Amino acid sequence: MAGFMSRRDLTLFVGFAAIVLLLPILAAPFGAAYPDLLQRFMIFGIFALGFNILFGLTGYLSFGHAAFFGVGSYAAMWSFKLLSLNALPAIIFAVAIAGVFALVIGYVSLRRSGIYFSILTLAFAQMCYSLAYSVLTPITNGETGLRMASSDPRVLDRLFFDAPAGVPVPSLFGMSLSGWNGFYFSAVFLLATFLLAMRITNSPFGMMLKGIKSNQNRMNYTGFNTRPYTLTAFVISGMLAGLAGALLVVTDPLAGAERMQWTASGEVVLMTILGGVGTLVGPVIGAWLIKYFENIFSSFNDNVLSSFFSFLPDGAREVAVTIAGKFVGEGWHLSLGLLFVLIVVFLPGGIMEGARRIGARFGRPRNGSRVGRQRELSPTAAE
């Protein structure tokens, strides 16, 4: 293993793997230890890690990553419908299709950088979204969303056995993927993605990407053609978004266009920023926190709130419930937007930056070889 990764990375990976695999136990005190939510933790962790390979390493801020997520969802669903209920071909198919989309969109968008790039990716994503809603209805089933039906062809499955009765559900070589099986299935992919992100960060390719982030002009003058590198990063990150989209379909067999909307693109940006742009574990932490609070906050209603504020006198309690009610339940996105603004204003480096600041204040001064120091780049964008 020594040649494969440094000892520090090995420690980080083993620690991360232990936390992920023990999550069903670790999340229990927070009331989050049920497979559906934890599976979302895994899926959006992959999404954020993939996004971070682009934004964190190269500084190119894409506002259209939800498009690849949605494309992955649709592709996986079509694989379930046409080929087989097995999850593996669906995932491979979804990743490939998302990769093709990323190649095309990236090829055009990466001709510009900075703000132009963000605008272009946003425009492409909105184009995919409006197409999925209108003209492509035969493929995407428009507003209703795409579902499996027992009458689907599923050619590969029919070769070997008869169509099962009832509503079809995805499986893995006959093993059910509901409940904890589904969680561990996604967890394996999260760990693989984490390993990939780690390898990329430390590879010469990753160094090149970081060079592009800190000064693209200088990279060009040094004689590197930077475009193939950024395009590769874009495609990898698009494919990981497709993977996440496919995994979400495995959990929740419904592919809808709203997963491609700009709010979804904004959410993954927020996850990455909240955790810490350019760090390895940051995006995963950000994704987990947001999915956790989304789950908690959006389940709140006025009854829960009034029992929460029960220590207040009657009048004050009503005021408190009314005000807090705007931020939870349906209004969860308002809290999300506020959080977004606050993080960007006060802590652009995210939680990882905050942890480092706290660590620097209380810890004894150490030399530069601390874990993560070299990985944590200041979040500056490509100029």
Place this chain on the structure above:
Amino acid sequence: MFDVLFLQFLNGLDKGSAYALIALGLTLVFGTLGVVNFAHGALFMIGAFCAVAFRQLLTLETVTVDPEKLSPWGAPVEIRAPLVQAWFGDFGAVLVNYSVPISLLLAVPVMLAIGIGMERGLIKYFYKRPHAEQILVTFGLAIVLGEIIKATFGPNPIPQPMPTDLRGAADIGAWLGMQPGVITYPLWRLVYFLFSLGVIAAVFAFLQFTTFGMVVRAGMADRETVGALGINIDRRFTIMFGIAAVVAGMAGVMYTPLLPPNYTIGMDFLVISFVVVVVGGMGSLPGAVAAGFLLGILQSFASMHQLKAFFPGIDQVIIYLVAVIILLVRPRGLLGRRGVMEA
């Protein structure tokens, strides 16, 4: 054939006007402050909801129960009396009828205050920060503003009636000496187009013919030198941000009869307006206006059913296709100056 094309051209004008007005504001902010404002669409939306709020205020009613009559199935009959009509009589009825144009009076100060507040309260702190963070903070702000509107007015579109006098259609064909009744155009769209022309002309005249505008133009060209001459350029740029907000807000107010506003209307228009700015050339005011009308008209042509028979969905993607082609062929946009955001 000519009349069909001419009709599509006219149909593109009103959407083009909205794009042009939003893109104009975006370009003003970018040209002066160097910030790409992802919250600009939210300003359009807030303008639209100024009209909604104004109408809701005007149509406040007193509800009393009729003491004598009962409805056929025995329920008490409610008597609704709009307060405005109770106070002002017929003049009140006129007020309600013309609520959309009149709410411009409300929208202008509100938008100016919101614009200046936004710049002083938040965006000011981001001039020295990287572009990515400017985008992110304005994007977050756009979410917050949209959600506030959603919490206040609900998630559903709220239709705004246009004044009854402007409800019909103008027989433009007859005006131009063609056969009457062939080319008719809804009056309100005509009003919107003329209104936006007026606003655009006012903004250009303000920049071109006033001392304030001259200083702002000088500041756009070379901010530091203007500052070194002892002029408080920051304050003028702040006011320009307010003006950009007012332009977006007025565009939103007048658009409400054409499209019932809901909290997503801002982002829907913003994405296309970004494309408009990219096509027109970042930082070029005439470019933004020209590209706004151009893309609006193109979109209208693309939605002709003759064309859609060949390319289904062309009306959904035409704008993005044009943007891609422009970017590949002429990266700085139609009228963009050399060196502005050309990376």
